[in-house]
Amino acid sequence: MSHPMRTVSEAVGAVPACRCIFLLLPTFSPLDLSSAVAALEAANSYGGTARYAWRVVSGDGLAVTAPNGLRVAVDGGLPELARGDMVFVCGGQGVEPGIPLKVLGWLRKAQRMGLVMAALGGGVMALARAGLLSGRQASAHWAQRATLAEMHPDVEVRTSLFTVEGKLITCAGGTATADMMLDLIADRHGGDVATAAADLMVCSAARKGSQDQTVSEFGRTGVRHEKLAAALSLMRSNLEEPLTPGRIAGLVGLSVRQLERLFSKYLQTTPKVYYTRLRLDYARSLLLQTNMRIIDIALASGFNSQTHFAKVYRRYSGKPPHQERPF
Template sequence: MTKPMRALPEAVQAVPARRCIFLLLPTFSPLDLSSAVAALEAANKHDGTTRYNWRVVSEDGLPVTAPNGLGVAVDGSLPDLTRGDMIFVCGGQGQEPGGSLKVLGWLRKAQRMGAALGALGGGVLALARSGLLTGRRVSAHWVLRAVLAEAHPDVEVENSLFTMDGKLITCAGGTATTDMMLNLISDHHGAAVATGAADLMVCSSARKGNQDQTVSEYGRTGVRHEKLAAALSLMRSNLEEPLTPGGISDLVGLSVRQLERLFSKYLQTTPKVYYTKLRLGYARSLLLQTNLRIIDVALASGFNSQTHFAKVYRRYFGKSPHQERPF
């Protein structure tokens, strides 16, 4: 005698599968894509219920090759949309095209239809360029925050792992993608399903979106000295209008000479040289990832003169700011 099959709970049976569409830009990160899809697959495997299905698309339906050389075959071109769709724009951390006019129009149409819009990594720049982030809070990879803030000052950029603001979801990318997807799964289907998915992914627990994505000064430089770490943090927070050595010293409670000794002992450099390198690194990211004029890049990184900026830049990188630009 065969045993009657146990029916699944009505609440589980009634859940319609959500369609997730992953749009790959030419700079997409394979880690972001695979992390997101793996989380959705794990949610489906939790108890055999199909909670999500997904499509991977490109603008023209052709395969997309990531910057690391990994090619991904897609399911097609930009599809027709429904209100219940979730769209994730996948970009990278380098020079971002921001999407063609066709892509931007498709995203605006999706927003008008009531679809949820998400961005993984550099995909946030495409949403910003489409005008869909005006006045909104977003998370962006720390490499891109300066670029986004300079090019789109009407967007509130946060240092968090991810931000869920209604039907707008933005994520720093990388391992934060897994955290974001598990939180989404929990919102959609409850903590038990999200925990089961995390277990299948051998993920101990999902971080919350408001956690800071960047590492501490110790993690970045190995410096454990509290006041030196505070000085480094002040420098990173004041690139456009650099503080003087005396100003930094006063704020952290040291003399200029004491600060210089700490830099020499722990970093084998001087405060001035370290600060200049930080500002030049910021300038380089703006040159590579935005269309800002050279003079605007110079001003944004704390140089009052384009000539002086170009001279210092060439001395440090071996090329002029104009030569640095990829376009």
């Protein structure tokens, strides 16, 4: 599957198309790439004006195979950047291998040149590693927010679909990519072009970047009980320093016994067991997505010692923490 460079109309007086460079990381999401390119192509179709050209590249100039097995041929390696280019960093939800220094340097150069840069999905991790998000707000996919916050505490991680900070854009990925692209098109070419592009993509209404991507506790668990949902939300927000059942019960206006009954009725477990599972799930995401030391992961997950963490984790997953890592 190749993506040749789209050429600009050579008609006299035509405004040169904006060149969009899509950098594919090894974990890139094909959905993000296709959604972004589809939006640009739809924008070009309005009025027959070639507003955008695009080029798909990789760090080494070789084809990239996505985690789902889709192999994408690229137009080459990292190109020389020019004024007016836009750079899109395409990542995914999987484990991101070490990013080569030349890629990080290329991203830093793009920022120094004042180019618009957008991270799609896990691309936010690359921008953070390059030091481009320090002191900034950034949107990240819900499955990667905790990892980003843990590895880059200087980044204010948001739950929104996408965040625009000057010329830096971060997007949760997935279907939010289309929303972000339509917003970008509207900002550059007006609402008429964006609306026409949305119609062509069969998008009834583009969502605003500030809209929350987080699945509610009702949707996550299927539980329709306000106080139980509030208790679950408190647990998810306090993994590093777990709250006691008594504290949780008090904060949601229940007794400990009432809280235990709700967990038994709706989730067929106890508050303690459910809370421990949440912390272990978080620990597993850190093991899979980061190179943090196991003792640091244990502490970040609310365990006071590596020994205790390893014992509980092995009982939970069937193997010790160090065997969970893919590298």
